[in-house]
Amino acid sequence: MSIVTIVRSAVGAALLVNAVPHGVSGVQGRPFPSPFGDPPGVGMSSPPVNVGWSAANAIAGALLLRRGLRSPAEAVGAAVGAVAMAIVVSYHFREVLAGGRGLRGMRLAKGGSGPPRSLVKATEPIAKALAGRRVFPLFAVVHHRGRKSGTDYATPVAVVPTSDPNIVLIGLPWGRRTNWAGNVVAAGSADLTWKGALHSTTSPRIIEPAEAEALATRWFRPIVKHMPAAILLRRSHR
Structure with a gap:
């Protein structure tokens, strides 16, 4: 497998x-x-x-x-x-x-900061049920805090496989203004529930499609190069 x-x-x-x-x-x-x-x-x-x-x-x-x-x-x-x-x-x-x-x-929708609320509500139960589980490594949950509200959030995301195990790459199909990505960048770190375990990450930054394509494994390069942006995080080993 x-x-x-x-x-x-x-x-x-x-x-x-x-x-x-x-x-x-x-x-x-x-x-x-x-x-x-x-x-x-x-x-x-x-x-x-x-x-x-x-x-x-x-x-x-x-x-x-x-x-x-x-x-x-x-x-x-x-x-x-x-x-x-x-x-x-x-x-x-x-x-x-x-x-x-x-x-x-x-x-x-929302000035390009995210998908329509109706689509989010329809897909969220499926994403949350699968994200972070070991049997489905392409889904993770990002734990972040609202940079204005201070509210804690858990957002399901799709992780793009990379050739460097110390890098976590997540595509941003809704662009650089994606709310959860802004929260993570503002905080400077984030925890991920991924592959059945909790992972700490640091140094988040928004990158352009060309850089994301170079980091992704061969099968996923055609996907990320068509996204408007991606976020890169480095795993923190502690």
């Missing part, structure tokens, strides 16, 4: 879930949003286009899962991928069909 196989299981399950709404709409003869619409993901595409997109997702998902789920961690990864994708597509298509922009409008 490795992080790669867990990620592969999660992505495969997510692709299978994504195939469902496009395939159902396509076979029912109804136009539906797809990446080929104008704008992508928001504009409507014809039924044949949606059937084709559904088939592409289903084939890719089946190929990723062709070896089956060989460990509890892979099963958890597949479950997380499926449920997370179901929540995301539910939010996105609900917003689009109501006249909104769905995921395309998410960065406009």
